[in-house]
Amino acid sequence: MSHAADRLEPEPAPPWWEQLGAGLIIALLTGAVIGPVFAPTQAETPILRLIWLPVYAWTIIVVGLRIKKIGSAWPALIALLMLVGLTFVxxxxxxxxxxxxxxVLAMAMSGIFAVYIGAVFRGPHLPRLLMHTGLLLGVGSLLFVFLLPRIGVHQDVNxxxxxxxxxxxxxxxIVVTACAVAAAACLAADxxxxxxxxxxxxxCTLLVLGT
Incomplete structure (x- = not known):
């Protein structure tokens, strides 16, 4: 009798370097680290803009490598194009x-990345990616809470x-709740x-209680 995980894996997982790159970009898209460290007052700074340039470059590279799979998600691409067009106008x-x-550029690139993630990380590979990324962010959050409380703990209203x-x-x-859902999906799958x-x-439960 086959296990549920065997039925859910129609294709192998993307290579480790692709998983690593995707996880890093997902972490950055949540707003983790770079904002509180480089712009603690939440003011827009040039360094924040520069950080996204390699992210956009990586997105273009992996989209080019996976163009056939992404092309199969053409309905999502059409919807994204319409949304970006409206925002541009x-x-x-x-x-x-x-x-x-x-x-507009930021929305277009993040939207393309989202389509890429959905097209390439199929079946159980997507929740595993989200779980592992969220786990690292959660561990990092704990370190900031106890070792860098000036950043990891609210100092003002809360x-x-x-x-x-x-x-x-x-x-x-929001992030750790999504991570917990992904982890629950991984647990149910295998x-x-x-x-x-x-x-x-x-x-994730501990971090939510800490908020």
Whole structure:
């Protein structure tokens, strides 16, 4: 009798370097680390813009390598194109067209990356990617809470509450909740690999309680 995990894996997982790159970009897209460290006042700074250039370059590279799979998701690409087009046009009535143009680029690249993730990380590979990424972010958050409390713990309105690698505790709550859901999916898909998913759920629960 085959296990559920065997039925859910129609194709092998992407190579390790692709998983690593995807996980890093997902972590950055959550707003972890770079904002609180490089722009603690939440003001837009040149260094934050520069950080995204290699992210966009990596996205273009992997999309080029996986163009056939991404092409199979053409309905999502059409929807994304329409949304980006509408946002681009909005710069003509925006009070700050330059900022709007940058936001359009950011939305287009993050949207393309989302389509890439959905097309390439199929079956159980997507929740595993999200679980592993969230687990690392959760461990990093704990380190910031106890070793760098000036960043990892709220100092103002919500003084004493954990915010981990993010600006706000709610940001951390959203990310670790999504991570816990992904871990639960991994656990349901393959009960033989229970240690990491169960540990991830426990860590995420602790972080949510800290918020």
């Amino acid at each position: 909005s710069k003509y009535w925006s009070i700050d067209p330059a900022t709007t143009a940058r936001r 003084a004493g509450l954990w915010r981990g690698l993010w600006y706000e505790k709610n940001q951390m709550g 009960m033989r690999r229970w240690l990491i998913p169960l540990g991830t759920v426990g860590l």
